[in-house]
Structures are given as C-alpha cells and as structure tokens.
Amino acid sequence: MTAQTLPTAVGAPGAEDITSEHDVLAIGCGPFNLGLAALASTVDGLDLVVLEEQPELTWHRGMMFGDASMQVNFLADLVTLVAPQHPLSFLSYLHDMDRLYTFTVRENFFPSRREYEDYLRWAAAKLPSVRFSHRVEAVHWDKTTERFTVEAVRGDGARLRMRAGNLVLGIGTAPFVPEALAGLPQDKLLHTSEYLYRQSDVAAAQKVTVVGSGQSGAEVAVDLLSRNLEGGPAVSWLTRTTSFAPLDYTKMNLELTTPAYMQYFHSLPQAVRDRLIKEQWQFYKGISTDTLEEIHELLYRRQLEHGLAEAELRFGITVENAAVDESGRTVLTCRHRDTDQLFEHTTDLVVAATGYRNRPPRFLDPVENLLHRDPQGRPVVRADHSIELADGVSGRVFVANAEIHTHGVSAPNLDIGAIRNATILNAITGRDVYRLPKRSAFTAFEAPRQAS
Missing domain, CATH: 3.50.50.60 (FAD/NAD(P)-binding domain)
Incomplete structure (x- = not known):
C-alpha cells in the first residue's frame, strides 16, 4: 500500500x-x-x-x-x-x-x-x-x-x-526506583541509567552505595572500585539476591531463550509462567563472569594498598527505608534476610541498580x-x-x-x-514473508505423548 x-x-x-x-x-x-x-x-x-x-x-x-x-x-x-x-x-x-x-x-x-x-x-x-x-x-x-x-x-x-x-x-522501559528509595532528594539518589551523567555527584561523595545487582550494578561497582583504588570514595554494594550470581549463559541453559521455548512458555497457564519467571532470575539479574572476575581482581589489588576508603559488599540485604539525617547524610534502614536483623547504613550517595519497568x-x-x-x-x-x-x-x-x-x-x-x-x-x-526457524532448540520442553 x-x-x-x-x-x-x-x-x-x-x-x-x-x-x-x-x-x-x-x-x-x-x-x-x-x-x-x-x-x-x-x-x-x-x-x-x-x-x-x-x-x-x-x-x-x-x-x-x-x-x-x-x-x-x-x-x-x-x-x-x-x-x-x-x-x-x-x-x-x-x-x-x-x-x-x-x-x-x-x-x-x-x-x-x-x-x-x-x-x-x-x-x-x-x-x-x-x-x-x-x-x-x-x-x-x-x-x-x-x-x-x-x-x-x-x-x-x-x-x-x-x-x-x-x-x-x-x-x-523506564528506570525503576523502589518505594524505599524514591523519597530521597535528587542530589542523594541516581539510577544506573544516568550514572555517567552524574559524575560530579559521584566525585563529590565520600561514600557511594550501590543498591541492587545485575549487570548494571556490577559495572557501576567496577567503576567505583577503580576510583577507590586511586584514592576515591568509599564503596558499598548491597543486593537482595542470595549471592553475586553470574548470568547463566551456558549453552544448554540458553535453550530457554530460544523461539522454541518461547512458544512452549506461551502455551502454559499464567500461574506456571509467573513461577518460571521468578525461577529464571539469573537470565536478567545475573552478572557476566568477566565482570565478576574484574571485581574480584580490583578487590584483590586493594589488599596491596594502604589508607584506602572502605569497600563493602553484602548480599541478602533488603533496603526498607531511606532518609536524610540532620548532618545531611543518607541513612538506609536495611534488613539482613537470613537473620531478619535490622541495621542502619549511612552513605552520601545512593546508586539505584534496580532495573526497569514497562x-x-x-x-x-x-x-x-x-x-x-x-x-x-x-x-x-x-x-x-x-x-x-x-x-x-x-x-x-x-x-x-x-x-x-x-x-x-x-x-x-x-x-x-x-x-x-x-x-x-x-x-x-498474512503470509510468510520471513521464514521462522522450525527447530531452534535441542531440548524437548513439552511432556511426551502417551500411546493410546
């Protein structure tokens, strides 16, 4: 037409x-x-x-x-x-x-x-x-x-x-900031999507805390740890996940990203789909192994230096509230998920590595x-x-x-x-203007047919 x-x-x-x-x-x-x-x-x-x-x-x-x-x-x-x-x-x-x-x-x-x-x-x-x-x-x-x-x-x-x-x-999608952090003043909070635009705020802080993991959070942690090695601000990295887990991009697991699996997934009841999405979190909340190795190398190199500001990594942490105290510093109220213990975490700037939403x-x-x-x-x-x-x-x-x-x-x-x-x-x-793959996975996802 x-x-x-x-x-x-x-x-x-x-x-x-x-x-x-x-x-x-x-x-x-x-x-x-x-x-x-x-x-x-x-x-x-x-x-x-x-x-x-x-x-x-x-x-x-x-x-x-x-x-x-x-x-x-x-x-x-x-x-x-x-x-x-x-x-x-x-x-x-x-x-x-x-x-x-x-x-x-x-x-x-x-x-x-x-x-x-x-x-x-x-x-x-x-x-x-x-x-x-x-x-x-x-x-x-x-x-x-x-x-x-x-x-x-x-x-x-x-x-x-x-x-x-x-x-x-x-x-x-749009950058997502959870309710626990959303009330912080703009100069105390930034989302990873604007990290490189806010370099002056990062440089001015004495302590920067990354909340959330995933690839974006890990890349910010690399940048902050590199700055820390050169005498830059203290660094904290807090995440709810049960570990700083790698993206599971092993070949057989990538079968779950194929068109064949997508068709199978669509055929399932919605309750089953929702359960599977939660179980497959390492596809979208994990970190590349190269980035994890880079972080470990930076942490190792810190051992050879003296007088550096603190570097702290904690997983299994939920941030429940955030406020600014009388001195102008940001105080996060956190819960240790394994023990249910509450504690306060003080910082100058929060980087929200909290993903995106539609x-x-x-x-x-x-x-x-x-x-x-x-x-x-x-x-x-x-x-x-x-x-x-x-x-x-x-x-x-x-x-x-x-x-x-x-x-x-x-x-x-x-x-x-x-x-x-x-x-x-x-x-x-209404026609096949492009041929779609008929077999994109070696794995069979459906239940086997039973002989009648």
Missing part, C-alpha cells in the same frame, strides 16, 4: 494539520522497532512508519563505559537471525564502515556497546520510514473505517493524524477499554505478540518487550528481536 498524505486544516501558526494513511504505525524507535522497520523495508507493498519522540537515536548512554561490550554476539543484530542476506545487517555495517576485515582479525564476536549504538544509528539513517521528533499524543479506534488514528506532533509543530490498521508498541503509555488511554488485561493488569498477549482486543475491533496492537509474563524472560533480549519482528510482519501480511 502506498502512503497517502493529505493536508487538511491549519493548526498552530506556521504549521498545518496533516492526515496520512499507512499499513503499520510503530511507536518508539529502540532496537526492536528499528529492527521491525529494517525487516519491513524489503517487504514489497508494505507501508510502515516508525514514530520516535526523541530527535535522534541514543542507546543506554548513561552506562556507556569505554570498555563495555555487548552480552550477545554480532549475529543478534536487527535482521540476521531471519534474513542473513539483509542489507542492514551488522556485517553490512562493518563493510560500509571499512571495518569488516579488522573485525574478523579481532576474533571477538561481541561488539562494544558504543559500536552497537553506532550500528543502530547507521541503520536508522538508511530508513526513511523512521521519523524522529514525532511525539504521539493519543490513539483512537475508528470503528467506521476500522483503523486506528494516531495523533502526533512533529518537531516543527505540525499536528499529524496518521491512520493504520496495525500498531506496534515499542516504547521501551512504562504505561498515556497515549493509549482513549483505547484502554479495548485492551484485554489479566487480573494483575497486564495485557493479554497472543503468541504472535498481539494484544487481545475487544470484540469487533479488527485492528491489531502488537507489543515489543512488554510480554515477559506471556512469552518468558527472553522477551527483552536483543537476540529474539528479529524473530519477534518476523512473526509480527508475517501476521500483518
């Missing part, structure tokens, strides 16, 4: 209202919807547009340490796992940048985060369907035309009405009554990643990285992005 653009009425001074028709409107431009645009770009007759509020693509810059590398290999790019010949693959990017040969000699299949972001920006620049500085304000369902209307504001002030039968929500998009408020939700308020998501909608709604709303509860812990993983996007495009077009 060819997009149609029709100027209508005059809105703000110097800006006009514009109405256009499309097949698919994708909201948000992170790696997942960017990958959707990349795969859609080679599907004949499909008109897809991606709308992004920000003026440019950035990716985790608050944690872009100079030596930070990806935790998935380069094949988990925007397209390769379903379309290895695609012109927007990571290898095509390397070739275009004249780095393919040196990347080969490097013999490291894990790009740096900086290089991965540069790849994303390279791909976005080649996709005219990706439109930055487009803020979505509201989504409506028109039962007469059987299409969604997306109201958006462009960077120049023009108001847009864009219609499509299919929406894909890829707005990402952000509820306000622009969906006008169609909220059309979305089916489970008893916990989560969208009911079909196997093809579309939300179950009210009877009579022929349009479809797909989600990216908002379906852990229905598709499992691999939903946020970059290596599932191309598979999910191919699934969505196949569903929208």
